[in-house]
Amino acid sequence: MSRVGAITGVLVGGITVVVWKQLSGGLFDIYEIVPGFIFASVAIVAVTKLTGEAPKDIQTRFEEYERKLETLD
Numbered sequence: 001m002s003r004v005g006a007i008t009g010v011l012v013g014g015i016t017v018v019v020w021k022q023l024s025g026g027l028f029d030i031y032e033i034v035p036g037f038i039f040a041s042v043a044i045v046a047v048t049k050l051t052g053e054a055p056k057d058i059q060t061r062f063e064e065y066e067r068k069l070e071t072l073d
Contacts, residue, residue: 005048013040 013036019034053059 001044002051002054004047004051005044005046009040011046012043013037016040045048 016039017032017036019033020028020030054062
């Protein structure tokens with residue numbers, strides 16, 4: 001997940017919840033967090049795919065931290 005993808009997901013999820021709560025009937029009777037989560041997840045994946053991977057230095061730090069966690073097991 002990229003930074004832009006995460007920010008987009010938060011915005012899309014929040015906007016979906018606010019708008020969904022204002023609508024009623026049929027499909028809109030579903031609890032608003034469910035479509036908010038689904039739309040936010042789709043937005044995160046789509047924007048991350050479009051904007052590319054995280055910078056190499058971030059990936060390297062993540063991998064180092066992941067190796068440290070493996071040694072704790």
